[in-house]
Amino acid sequence: xxxxxSQAELVRRSLKGRYRKERRFRAYGIVAIAIALTALVxxxxxxxxxxxxxxxxxxxxxxxxxxxxxxxxxxxxxPKQVRMADFVAPLVAAVDRALxxxxxxxQDALRRLINPYASSELRDALIENPEWMGTTRTMSFLAHSNxxxxxxxKGDAAYSIKLTDQQQxxxxxxxxxxxxxxxxxxVFFTSxxxxxxxxxxxxxxxxxxxxxxxxxxxxxxxIGVAAAIYLEEFAPRNKLTDFIEVNINNLxxxxxxxxGLLGLAIFINLFGMPRSVPMVGGLVxxxxxxxxxxxxxxxxIKSVPPSVREAAEGIGASKMQVVLHHVLPLALPGxxxxxxxxxAQALGETAPLLLIGMVAFxxxxxxxxxxxxxxxxxxxxxxAGSPELAFIERxxxxxxxxxxxxxxxxxxxxxxxxxxxxxx
Amino acid sequence: xxxxxxxxxxxxxxxxxxxxxxxxxxxxxPEDTVLEEGVTVGKPFAxxxxxxxxxxxxxxxxxPAIKKISLDIARNEVVAFIGxxxxxxxxxxxxxxxxxxxxxICRVKGQLMLDGQDIYDAKRDVVxxxxxxxxxxxxPNPFPKSIYDNVAYGPRIHGLANRKxxxxxxxxxSLRKAGLWNEVKDRLDAMATGMSGGQQQRLCIxxxxxxxxxxxxMDEPCSALDPIATAKVEELIAELSESxxxxxxxxxxxxxxxxxxxxxxxxxxxxxEVNETSKVFTTPEHELTESYISGRFG
Numbered sequence: 001x002x003x004x005x006s007q008a009e010l011v012r013r014s015l016k017g018r019y020r021k022e023r024r025f026r027a028y029g030i031v032a033i034a035i036a037l038t039a040l041v042x043x044x045x046x047x048x049x050x051x052x053x054x055x056x057x058x059x060x061x062x063x064x065x066x067x068x069x070x071x072x073x074x075x076x077x078x079p080k081q082v083r084m085a086d087f088v089a090p091l092v093a094a095v096d097r098a099l100x101x102x103x104x105x106x107q108d109a110l111r112r113l114i115n116p117y118a119s120s121e122l123r124d125a126l127i128e129n130p131e132w133m134g135t136t137r138t139m140s141f142l143a144h145s146n147x148x149x150x151x152x153x154k155g156d157a158a159y160s161i162k163l164t165d166q167q168q169x170x171x172x173x174x175x176x177x178x179x180x181x182x183x184x185x186x187v188f189f190t191s192x193x194x195x196x197x198x199x200x201x202x203x204x205x206x207x208x209x210x211x212x213x214x215x216x217x218x219x220x221x222x223i224g225v226a227a228a229i230y231l232e233e234f235a236p237r238n239k240l241t242d243f244i245e246v247n248i249n250n251l252x253x254x255x256x257x258x259x260g261l262l263g264l265a266i267f268i269n270l271f272g273m274p275r276s277v278p279m280v281g282g283l284v285x286x287x288x289x290x291x292x293x294x295x296x297x298x299x300x301i302k303s304v305p306p307s308v309r310e311a312a313e314g315i316g317a318s319k320m321q322v323v324l325h326h327v328l329p330l331a332l333p334g335x336x337x338x339x340x341x342x343x344a345q346a347l348g349e350t351a352p353l354l355l356i357g358m359v360a361f362x363x364x365x366x367x368x369x370x371x372x373x374x375x376x377x378x379x380x381x382x383x384a385g386s387p388e389l390a391f392i393e394r395x396x397x398x399x400x401x402x403x404x405x406x407x408x409x410x411x412x413x414x415x416x417x418x419x420x421x422x423x424x
Numbered sequence: 425x426x427x428x429x430x431x432x433x434x435x436x437x438x439x440x441x442x443x444x445x446x447x448x449x450x451x452x453x454p455e456d457t458v459l460e461e462g463v464t465v466g467k468p469f470a471x472x473x474x475x476x477x478x479x480x481x482x483x484x485x486x487x488p489a490i491k492k493i494s495l496d497i498a499r500n501e502v503v504a505f506i507g508x509x510x511x512x513x514x515x516x517x518x519x520x521x522x523x524x525x526x527x528x529i530c531r532v533k534g535q536l537m538l539d540g541q542d543i544y545d546a547k548r549d550v551v552x553x554x555x556x557x558x559x560x561x562x563x564p565n566p567f568p569k570s571i572y573d574n575v576a577y578g579p580r581i582h583g584l585a586n587r588k589x590x591x592x593x594x595x596x597x598s599l600r601k602a603g604l605w606n607e608v609k610d611r612l613d614a615m616a617t618g619m620s621g622g623q624q625q626r627l628c629i630x631x632x633x634x635x636x637x638x639x640x641x642m643d644e645p646c647s648a649l650d651p652i653a654t655a656k657v658e659e660l661i662a663e664l665s666e667s668x669x670x671x672x673x674x675x676x677x678x679x680x681x682x683x684x685x686x687x688x689x690x691x692x693x694x695x696x697e698v699n700e701t702s703k704v705f706t707t708p709e710h711e712l713t714e715s716y717i718s719g720r721f722g
Contacts, residue, residue, distance in 0.1 A: 237528055307565035311628070313523065314561065315578040315635055316554035325577075326567065 047396050047403075053152045054397025057185040057198065058143040060114060060174065062094040065136040066126060076133045082126060087119035091141070098179060099170050109167055115142035115198050142187070143180060145198040145390045147171055151182060152393075159389050188397060192363045193379065197390030200383070202398050204365045208278055208358070208373030209347060209405070211366060215282020216289055216346050221339050223286075224293030228335070231294070232301040233323050252291035259288045260352030268356060275357035276372040284356060285346040292345065296338020300331035333420040340413035344406050350377040376402045459694045462492035465709045466699035467686075470498040474639065474669045475520060480534035482515050482524070489515045492534070493695040495688065497639075502661065502670045504680035504701065507690030508716065513673045516690070517641050519543075520671065521557035522550050538639075555582055558637035562644040564624035566616035566631070571608050574616045574627055575599060578635035594634055602630035603660055622653025629660060633668070640664065642672040646679065658683050677717055681705050689713045 068076040070093060071085040088111060095110045096102050102110055118141035125139070126132055143151070146162045150171055153159035163171065174180040192204030227248075235241045263284035267273045273280050304327050312322045353359070358374050359382065366373035374382070376398060383395035462479065473496035482490035490512045497503050505513035515524065522543060524530045536543040543553060555578075566574050575595045578584075585591035595612070599605040604626045608614075616627055625645060632640055642661070646654040661670060661683045674680050680687050680701065687704040689697045689712070697710045708714040 305565075307561065307563055308567060309526075310523065310559075310561060311565040311567060311631075312577075313526070314521070314554060314559035315581075315632060316551045316558075317577075317581055318551050321581055325581075330568065 047399050051393055051396025051400050054393040054395075054400075055185050055188060056152065056182045057187055058148040058151045058180060058182050059140045060095075060143045060147070061138060061140045061179045061181070062091065062098060062114075063136055064090055064094045064122065064139050066090055066122075066133050067093075068133060077130070079127065079130070082130070082133075083123070085123070087122045087126075091118055091122060099173065101173075102170065106166070109164060110170075113144055113147055113167065113170065115144050116196060117199055118142060142198045145196060145388070147180070148198050149390050151175065151180065185397075188394070192365050193361060193374070193382070194363060195361075197386075197388055197394055200391070200394055202376065202379060202401055204362060205374050205376045205379035205398065206401065208281075208362075208366050209375040211278035211369055211373060212281040212285060212353075212375055213343060213347060215279060215369060216285040217339075217343060219282065219286040220289045220293055220342065220346075224290050224339065224342075225297050225335055227290075228294050228297030228301060229323060229328070232298050233319070233327065248291050248294050252295060255351075256288050256349055257351040257355065259284050260355030262287065263352060263356045274370060274372075276360045276362070276374070277358075277370050278366060278373050279369040280356050281353050281358050281373075281375065282369070284352045285349060288349065288352060289339075289342040289346045292342035293335075293339050296342070297331070297335040300334025300338065301327060303334065304330045333417045336416045336420070337413045340409055340416070344409045344413075347375075347405060347409065348377050348402065350381050353378055354381075376405065459691065459696065459712075461694070462494065464494065464695045464698055466697045466704075468495045468688075468695070468698040470496040470501075472499070473497055474499045474539065476535070476537040476540070478535040478537075480516070480519065480532070480536060482512070482519060483531045483533070484527075485529045489693055490519075491693040495695060495698060497669060497671060500665065500667070500669055501686060502665045502672065502684045504684035504687045505671065505673045505690060506675075506677060506680050506687060506716070507696075509675075510692075511690040512693045513688075513690045514643055516695075517643055517671060517673050518559075520639070520641055521554050521559055523559060525550060555635050556637055557639040557641060558632035558635060559641045560625070560629050560632050560643070560645045563648050564621055564628055566619070566624050566627050568615065568617050570613045571599075571616045571619070571627060572612040575630050575634045578631060582635055584635065598630040598634040599627075601633055601660075601664070602626045603656060604630055620653070622649050622656060625649055625653065625657060626660065629657070629664075633664070637668070639669040639671065642670065644673050644675060647675060654679070677705070689716065691716075 067090060070089045071087065072089075073081050073085050075081055091114055092107055092111050095113055096106075099110070121141060122139070142148075147167075149159055150161050150163050150168060154161070161168070171180055187199060188201045190203055191199060191201035194200040231241065231245065263280055267280045267283055268275055308326050308330065309322055312326050317325065353375060359378050360372060360374065361382070362372050362374050364371070380395050380398045380402065383391040383398060386392075386395075475495075475497040477493065477495045477497075480490055480493045480495075481488060493516060505517060507513050518524045519532050519536060520538075520543070524532065532544055538553070538557065542548065567577065569577070572595055575598050576591050579591060579594050585594055596605060596609075599608060604623060607623060608619075608627075616624065619627065625648070629640075629645070646657050649657065658679060661672065664670060665683075665685075672680075672683065684701045686698060687701045688695055689704065689708075689710070691712050697704065697708060697713045699709070704713060705717055708717060
């Protein structure tokens, strides 16, 4: 006869230990999540804190007199001469007029308050509107990047202010009169890269990323899904398919830079495709993304309940009909999620693109798959490595744009899965 | 209620009941009986059979699951396959419309003829075969689509209806035959997966008969259903038996007794006994059959 009382006592004693273990395990979990969240929050605070100023531009408003004499023009009606005229002088004169304390000797210091590209802006405006010649107009120009840094980061030890004390006083004066202002940095979203941080933008990189992703999606998704369906549904199980399977899994673990080397050797050197173009970037990222898509698609196909397959086969659906009518619709959410995660990975990829030359300094916004381009992560890489401080905040801002892209893609993946998922 | 419940639970309750203790205790366990390959007692053969199955062997890799079974299945009869778990009755059933094809290691030997044509002929089109020999599975497995689309799927892929109205007619008549029409006629667009288990199984039967097969194979169709749903499915089988040949695998001996004309008893891959159902359950010829139906093992 078993002693029930003592057995219950034993159970009770072991229960205490079991609950303790459970509590400890739960505590480990909470600690792990806390660490992960802290890291995430720190990362975001740091990037946003550093980067939000990248979304601001500093402008300077001037009363510019377009005086033909000052611009060394003999004949102000001759467009050829206007093209060659000196546009810096009227700008400096305008700054001079805005600052009563400035003297004749301060010309150079005054010039360095305005963005170097302001003169070409003035030229373009004047060529477009020849009737402005000789008039005085109120115009806004980008401030010099040093002024930009001073206005945004005055008193921040991390930024060295490159303005002289007198220049600082002038900027403070202009700021007090609301002639120097910060506003939303539309330039950042409407232009390509530039040597001048105030003129640098991410549009070129965004378009480059978009073109590259289009190539990757158009190639990787159909090829990956087709490969997965063939391997899962049609391929015979033999040594060859085992070998292929092992190698696909291996490919998923190959460092991405190797794919860059492959792209360089095959697409550029062998096929003679141009360097730095989204086409080659997309091809390289396709190779990199394919294993991810194939593996996730196969998992999605495997998770389709065999009962559905049997049901279809039982009424006489052919292999193709079983796959197209039943397996594919049920596996699609998983396939799409896997593909979007693969694409997100590809979007953030830098190393392989460096090797195929997408790291070049490109000002123009690419217009096609064979135009030289760069992509967002490479742009971040370029700016982060730049010696000019003003580029650092541009890099942080570009990271935010990249993160926004990634989050949108992940949100899309979740939405698609929720939408297409069927419950039973 | 008790008569409705599955045989295994009945056996269990009877075995525990004290009056059953009078059963003679045999030294030799019935399972130990040595069976001779290819020997079947009773009446395995019929004149002009629908299925003519001779020396059928099924191997999973190297281990045999079915050992030299010969059996005829007549037109418009209901044959029940009974036997303990793992005896090969489901495997044998699945040979009749080649559902084992998708299992790589499964090999089928012997002669399997449907209306005088070899089922396993290399030139035989499996799709055509399955359109003629439909199957209902153990677990209700409707497609995650609407009720209408479930029934219409078969006719659609086989091109049985040219117009929407024809398809509607097929769906309605199939659902009527399955005794489901009145329950679902107002919600044909509803998801089939939202129905109750019994309704789902009857929908699966409707889906199978929508392609007008000549034979319906049923693999324990009621094992996942409650007694009321089971009764409905059994009624349905009785009605269908007028125009279809039905082969049903079941664990419930009452069910076999209620619905079938003939009963085949399987044991460890052998077909031990085939006879008229009434005969199998009243005067079994083989000692193993007797042991099984009297609940001494199973």
